[in-house]
Amino acid sequence: MIRITIIGSGNVAQHLIKIFSKSETIEMVQVFSRKKKGLTHLVDSDKITTNLLDLKEADLYIIAVSDAVIGAVSEQLNFQNRLVVHTSGTAPLDTLDAKNRRGVFYPLQTFSKNKSVNFFKVPLCLETEKEQDYATLEFVAKSISNSVFSISSEQRKALHVAAVFVNNFTNHLYQIGQEICEEHQVSFEILKPLIQETAKKIRFLNSVDVQTGPAKRNDSSTIAAHLNYLTQENQKKIYKLITQSIQDNGKTF
Amino acid sequence: MIRITIIGSGNVAQHLIKIFSKSETIEMVQVFSRKKKGLTHLVDSDKITTNLLDLKEADLYIIAVSDAVIGAVSEQLNFQNRLVVHTSGTAPLDTLDAKNRRGVFYPLQTFSKNKSVNFFKVPLCLETEKEQDYATLEFVAKSISNSVFSISSEQRKALHVAAVFVNNFTNHLYQIGQEICEEHQVSFEILKPLIQETAKKIRFLNSVDVQTGPAKRNDSSTIAAHLNYLTQENQKKIYKLITQSIQDNGKTF
Numbered sequence: 001m002i003r004i005t006i007i008g009s010g011n012v013a014q015h016l017i018k019i020f021s022k023s024e025t026i027e028m029v030q031v032f033s034r035k036k037k038g039l040t041h042l043v044d045s046d047k048i049t050t051n052l053l054d055l056k057e058a059d060l061y062i063i064a065v066s067d068a069v070i071g072a073v074s075e076q077l078n079f080q081n082r083l084v085v086h087t088s089g090t091a092p093l094d095t096l097d098a099k100n101r102r103g104v105f106y107p108l109q110t111f112s113k114n115k116s117v118n119f120f121k122v123p124l125c126l127e128t129e130k131e132q133d134y135a136t137l138e139f140v141a142k143s144i145s146n147s148v149f150s151i152s153s154e155q156r157k158a159l160h161v162a163a164v165f166v167n168n169f170t171n172h173l174y175q176i177g178q179e180i181c182e183e184h185q186v187s188f189e190i191l192k193p194l195i196q197e198t199a200k201k202i203r204f205l206n207s208v209d210v211q212t213g214p215a216k217r218n219d220s221s222t223i224a225a226h227l228n229y230l231t232q233e234n235q236k237k238i239y240k241l242i243t244q245s246i247q248d249n250g251k252t253f
Numbered sequence: 254m255i256r257i258t259i260i261g262s263g264n265v266a267q268h269l270i271k272i273f274s275k276s277e278t279i280e281m282v283q284v285f286s287r288k289k290k291g292l293t294h295l296v297d298s299d300k301i302t303t304n305l306l307d308l309k310e311a312d313l314y315i316i317a318v319s320d321a322v323i324g325a326v327s328e329q330l331n332f333q334n335r336l337v338v339h340t341s342g343t344a345p346l347d348t349l350d351a352k353n354r355r356g357v358f359y360p361l362q363t364f365s366k367n368k369s370v371n372f373f374k375v376p377l378c379l380e381t382e383k384e385q386d387y388a389t390l391e392f393v394a395k396s397i398s399n400s401v402f403s404i405s406s407e408q409r410k411a412l413h414v415a416a417v418f419v420n421n422f423t424n425h426l427y428q429i430g431q432e433i434c435e436e437h438q439v440s441f442e443i444l445k446p447l448i449q450e451t452a453k454k455i456r457f458l459n460s461v462d463v464q465t466g467p468a469k470r471n472d473s474s475t476i477a478a479h480l481n482y483l484t485q486e487n488q489k490k491i492y493k494l495i496t497q498s499i500q501d502n503g504k505t506f
Contacts, residue, residue, distance in 0.1 A: 067472075067475070090475055090478070108443060108444070108446075108447055109446060109447055109450060110447060110450055110451060110454070110463070110465060112454065112458065112462075112463050115454060115457075115458060115463075117450065121446050122446060123443045123446055123447075125443070147443075147446070149440075149443060151439065151443075154437070155437060155438070155439045157437075157482055158433050158434060158436070158437030158439050158482075159434070159439055159443060159444065160479075161433055161479045161482055161483065162429075162430040162431075162433040162434050162439075162441075162444055163430070163444060163447055164466055164467065164468075164479065164492070165426045165427075165429045165430045165433070165488075165491075165492075166426055166427055166430040166444055166447060166448050166451065167447050167448075167451045167465075167466070168464065168465060168466030168467075168468060168469065168495075168499070169426050169491070169492075169495045169499075170423045170426050170427075170448075170451055170452075171451055171454075171455070171460050171463060171464055172460070172464065172468075172495055172498060172499050173418045173419055173422050173423050173426070174418075174419055174423075174455050174460040175460035175461055175464070176415075176418045176498075177415040177416070177418045177419040178415075178460060180411050180414055180415040180418070181411060181412070181415050183411070184407065184408055184410070184411030185408070186404065186408045186411050186412055186415075187402075188415075190361060190376045190378070190400075190402055190404075190412060191361070191412065191415055191416060191419055192455065192456055193361075193362060193374050193375060193376055193400070194361055194362055194363060194376075194416055194419060194420050195419050195420075195423075195452050195455055196452055196453075196456070197362060197363055197370065198363060198419065198420045198423055198424055198452070199423075199448050199449055199451070199452035199453075200449075200452075201363070201365065201368060201424075202424070202427050202445065202448055203445055203449070204368075205365065205368065207424050207425070207427040207428035207431060208428055210363070210365050210368075210424060211421065211424055211425065211428070212363060212420075212421065213417055213420070213421030214417065214421075215417075215421060215425075216421070219320075222320070222343055225343070226413075226414045226417065229410055229411075229414055230414065234494075234497075234498040234501065235418075237494055237498075238418075238422070238494055238495060238498060239417070239418075239422075241487075241490055241491055241494055242421075242422045242425055242491060244487075245425060245429075245487040245490075245491060246421070246422075246425050248487065
């Protein structure tokens with residue numbers, strides 16, 4: 001059994017607590033949360049501490065807090081030479097205080113409080129400072145996911161920026177699609193199968209090969225009609241810029 | 254049995270030929286194609302004509318050609334007062350020549366030659382000039398799809414522009430994600446579960462509610478780090494513009 005302590009109570013922390021609690025090879029030792037209340041539905045009350053200085057011994061401490069406070073939290077830990085990891089896509093490994101053996105345990109997925117996630121499909125990106133710690137982290141990762149990768153801090157940066165494009169920005173395009181529908185009294189439901197199919201295609205086909213639409217076929221009259229039809233400035237600007245980017249297809253402009 | 258003739262041989266035409274050929278309530282009378290060769294795997298050779306003036310009588314003619322030639326093709330038909338529809342998301346109903354009874358049969362989905370589509374889930378947007386023709390078009394649509402909508406030319410415009418955002422532009426963001434991964438030697442495969450989850454969320458949750466990331470939480474240091482990390486001008490410009498649009502959230506800027 002590997003003994004794990006989770007530090008944090010946000011989305012990622014809660015998903016990890018839920019999944020580790022079900023695992024037969026992981027023992028959830030403790031959870032640190034500033035407030036006790038928010039977590040009692042997930043973990044026994046006596047396992048929750050609101051005092052960072054009360055942490056018991058564990059094989060692995062997972063700091064799942066916002067990027068800005070990872071460093072400060074890791075500094076406050078009153079022990080050393082133990083395995084301490086964070087879950088951030090952006091923070092480098094050395095954001096963590098050097099008194100402990102450092103690592104990263106980054107689940108590359110989007111978590112919402114209101115939607116459960118099949119964790120076995122969530123890619124886990126692992127990094128450890130010391131080679132001998134990698135086996136421990138890998139054991140933990142493989143006990144909850146079928147998709148485990150060794151990723152350096154440098155590679156993680158690339159993944160995180162790319163994730164902003166394919167998740168945050170894509171979701172914003174969905175929002176714009178919905179706004180256009182609402183403005184013209186059409187149900188956004190009609191577009192949902194298209195959204196699903198667009199995502200499904202990318203599993204097996206190349207994005208460049210499946211690109212269609214007015215930008216791709218240089219259909220300037222449709223592009224002009226669309227720009228004329230849009231009423232919101234942000235929508236017009238995004239339409240123009242992405243159309244240009246598709247037409248230039250990677251060439252600098 | 255409703256007798257249908259398809260005019261065209263592109264992606265949409267081929268998907269319609271395939272699906273109508275399987276239907277027990279539809280009789281595929283004929284297909285018009287400029288070249289006979291490309292369609293013989295889908296339909297008997299004697300049902301293919303390369304001469305528009307050779308079209309036999311049918312209950313419904315579906316013109317599935319590129320927008321630019323819909324008008325010209327409909328003018329060349331040497332019959333009148335029959336039900337003739339096009340399949341375009343952009344062309345208004347009156348693009349069709351007025352000598353026939355006009356309509357629109359727009360499948361709102363992305364079709365690739367290399368990927369089959371479950372047609373029963375494809376939303377079909379219908380419009381007819383004459384009310385009595387709607388029942389015919391609806392019967393045909395419901396014989397191949399569970400998702401049939403009455404959509405005016407004006408509403409169809411909104412759907413088409415919105416589709417460009419959620420399909421064409423989203424697919425381009427996937428391409429950028431892949432380019433960033435390749436530039437930094439990370440497998441794009443790691444991002445694919447995130448792409449699927451982003452699309453799945455939108456089925457039941459609101460895009461505004463599920464938005465996460467540095468733009469949403471006004472994390473200016475991460476935004477600056479990402480912009481600094483990106484090497485391609487088009488990627489930087491798109492990153493800046495969509496970040497601003499998320500932050501302003503619909504307000505004019």
